[in-house]
Amino acid sequence: MEGASYQRFPRVKIRELKDDYAKFELHDTDASMANALRRVMIAEVPTIAIDLVEIEVNSSVLNDEFIAHRLGLIPLTSQRAMSMRFSRDCDACDGDGQCEFCSVEFHLRAKCISDQTLDVTSNDLYSSDHTVVPVDFTDYAGYESSEQRGIIIVKLRRGQELRLRAIARKGIGKDHAKWSPAATVTFMYEPEIHINEDMMDTLTLEEKQSFVDSSPTRVFDIDPNTQQVVVVDPEAYTYDDEVLKKAEAMGKPGLVEIYAKEDSFIFTIESTGVVKASQLVLNAIEILKQKLDAVRLSEDTVEADDQFGELGAHMRGG
């Protein structure tokens, strides 16, 4: 039983949630925790991506490894990834990493027979597992043409052919960026803005307007009814100190005070579409727990040495 620890429990509030975009607030925790979440989301949440390509025929203008590289970067829906095994850990296959438990097989056959250029896209990749397919980027809201858009892999001329077999495996962003499920993950400190009303009253309307305009993003505005400067969007503040410099230039330092709340973060997450943004956060937390488990349960080999050897030398700054 440990002594009373000063641990607080974080709170979450969701601002926006779409399939591939999430914005939420995380309160009552430290920057190290927020950063750990961010780092895990980018580099350690597993996904599935093409890792091995066997090319039978390629008479296109791109060479084999070029096409293989492009295939690797195609995002594949990876809901299965968390429950899948890494190929290197799989004991069902003979070690070649191509069994059904640890990999997904794709094939692609394209030959241009018409005079028109044939676009070979990610829609032409056929999967052996219907849950792992190239992400469908069809924009349902207001796209005029009815054609299915896919990621163009290569364009073929009359007579050119491409035939290949690809194996997709589970991996993490740390190994190769093709396995990273996150497009961008950012977090910012929540700003707290105080306007010194007494000092603000000593300004003329023009000075107030120029103060409001000095901020590159629209943080302040002038209320048309009361002619007062009000905060219209505190989170648009990007921690550039333009408004503070402007206040000093006008001879009124302390006109506004802006603090960053140290335990309040606003996360903005954009996923590539391989997993939903909300699922990405949950997977990240799961992976973080697994890493902690590994540390906690590892067999410690106690090497007793007062000098600590070269390890101690480093800790002592040697």
Next chain:
Amino acid sequence: MEHGSFTDNSAATFSLTDEDHTIANAVRFTLNQDPRVTFCGYSIPHPSEARVNIRVQTTGDPAREVLKDACQNLMLMCRHVRSTFDKAVEDFRASNAVKAMKIDSQDSSGDDSEESE
């Protein structure tokens, strides 16, 4: 891997392989929350090698136990964040469903923040 002394196990350096700032900074923060800890810090001996050294000095308790408790606390925090996030997602979806029904009844033309779920 723990480097310590047989006689005094209240201070030790833990060398974790295949780890980096992700876990080390979070564990360091949690260790600092524990009142039994007098000193804790982490360093990365070389950026090309995936190894982290976490130094823990306590007021008498074995350093290994304190580290394990810190990992446990961090896991509890993760679990809490997860359940809070799950609940927040449900609340958000529920409130959005209500909003969507209201918008439908007002017959709006194309809501561009529509969720395709």
